[in-house]
Amino acid sequence: MSHIQIPPGLTELLQGYTVEVLRQQPPDLVDFAVSYFTRLREARARAASPPTAPPSDSQRLEPDPGLVADAVAESSSEDDEDLDVPIPNRFDRRVSVCAEAYNPDEEEEDTDPRVIHPKTDQQRSRLQEACKDILLFKNLDEEQLSQVLDAMFERTVKVDEHVIDQGDDGDNFYVIERGTYDILVTKDSQIRSVGQYDNHGSFGELALMYNTPRAATIVATSEGSLWGLDRVTFRRIIVKNNAKKRKMFESFIESVPLLKSLEVSERMKIVDVIGEKIYKDGERIITQGDKADSFYIIESGEVSILIRSKTKANKDGGNQEVEIARCHKGQYFGELALVTNKPRAASAYAVGDVKCLVMDVQAFERLLGPCMDIMKRNISHYEEQLVKMFGSSMDLNDPGQ
Ligand code: 1OR
Ligand code: 1OR
Numbered sequence: 001m002s003h004i005q006i007p008p009g010l011t012e013l014l015q016g017y018t019v020e021v022l023r024q025q026p027p028d029l030v031d032f033a034v035s036y037f038t039r040l041r042e043a044r045a046r047a048a049s050p051p052t053a054p055p056s057d058s059q060r061l062e063p064d065p066g067l068v069a070d071a072v073a074e075s076s077s078e079d080d081e082d083l084d085v086p087i088p089n090r091f092d093r094r095v096s097v098c099a100e101a102y103n104p105d106e107e108e109e110d111t112d113p114r115v116i117h118p119k120t121d122q123q124r125s126r127l128q129e130a131c132k133d134i135l136l137f138k139n140l141d142e143e144q145l146s147q148v149l150d151a152m153f154e155r156t157v158k159v160d161e162h163v164i165d166q167g168d169d170g171d172n173f174y175v176i177e178r179g180t181y182d183i184l185v186t187k188d189s190q191i192r193s194v195g196q197y198d199n200h201g202s203f204g205e206l207a208l209m210y211n212t213p214r215a216a217t218i219v220a221t222s223e224g225s226l227w228g229l230d231r232v233t234f235r236r237i238i239v240k241n242n243a244k245k246r247k248m249f250e251s252f253i254e255s256v257p258l259l260k261s262l263e264v265s266e267r268m269k270i271v272d273v274i275g276e277k278i279y280k281d282g283e284r285i286i287t288q289g290d291k292a293d294s295f296y297i298i299e300s301g302e303v304s305i306l307i308r309s310k311t312k313a314n315k316d317g318g319n320q321e322v323e324i325a326r327c328h329k330g331q332y333f334g335e336l337a338l339v340t341n342k343p344r345a346a347s348a349y350a351v352g353d354v355k356c357l358v359m360d361v362q363a364f365e366r367l368l369g370p371c372m373d374i375m376k377r378n379i380s381h382y383e384e385q386l387v388k389m390f391g392s393s394m395d396l397n398d399p400g401q
Contacts, residue, residue: 180198292337305347306322
């Protein structure tokens, strides 16, 4: 019997293809093979080009949008180097096959195979429920959202499981379906708990948006269930949409008085993580007494703040709500409970149609530190006003009792 020789590299070649098929579950294996091997050949051709040649688009790491903004703001000569950070190690193997370079301004035809994780009807409806308040998904059109949902996969976690480790490269973005999670940050060899997620929210967007190492460790403190979105789909859809968001909201965000003291790059990072929510006339935006997880800036329309209290001022009316303030375009609300870590002190209702830019509590803490003095000053005004309106017996964070 003649001896059949396996050509060197064949096993690795087919293994690489198989791994990508298992990871991405493409609907058509032949189409996927054509695109996979075409990209592999292109990557090999690029790798063979002389080392003195300038890096091709796919060898460059896409610029960190934050760094681009920093560069605009500061025109520092060092920033050019920042734009060429090497691709994180863990992706070296994959990047050589599936280049992730992406220029959000280029409206080119998408050739990457779509990632699809088939789901049962029950899984799909659980996924839709988990994603309905995810701010990063708010400005997606129907087609983009449906591609995101198709690409998401379920991951269950056990107590003490590390979903993300600080310092790692970013692989997935996660939406919480259920479970509680600690956010841990290690600095100067000290591990600190800086927050929690309680059965909703999302995390893991930063490393994918800015090509940075994971900024925190996320550990499950209960059994839980998450929906993951792979890095490639996240960048193709969410990061692309963020470029649009920057264009849409840049001038408005520049005009918000609270944010004036921030650097341009800091304001752009706010735009990256906010979501736009729309409310109809009379709709309740915040409920007094609720646990708080969001901060609001009014993009258009008017918001009425009402307080329900059993105090001297309205003891005959018992639990009736009294209007205590009106907020307008460019103003913010919902900061008090986040700053004091107490329940909502008042309710907020839309007067006419209202559009708000909404930020989650983690982004609020991470990005609005420099604005904290202004907010605290205004909170002290609330307290003065409260005493004038209701007498000194009332505590802002215990108004209904
Ligand atoms: P990531 O891809 O860097 C860790 O992976 C994730 O933790 C991160 O994305 C965020 O989604 C999430 N600072 C940095 N990342 C945070 C923070 C945070 N909170 C949640 N994440 N801070 C805590 C704010 C409450 C600031 C700490 C100094
Ligand atoms: P929050 O997170 O407690 C309700 O949710 C929001 O209403 C609150 O943050 C503030 O952003 C906003 N007292 C308390 N909350 C106020 C007040 C206020 N005005 C707006 N909010 N006072 C009005 C002062 C003009 C004092 C009460 C009499």
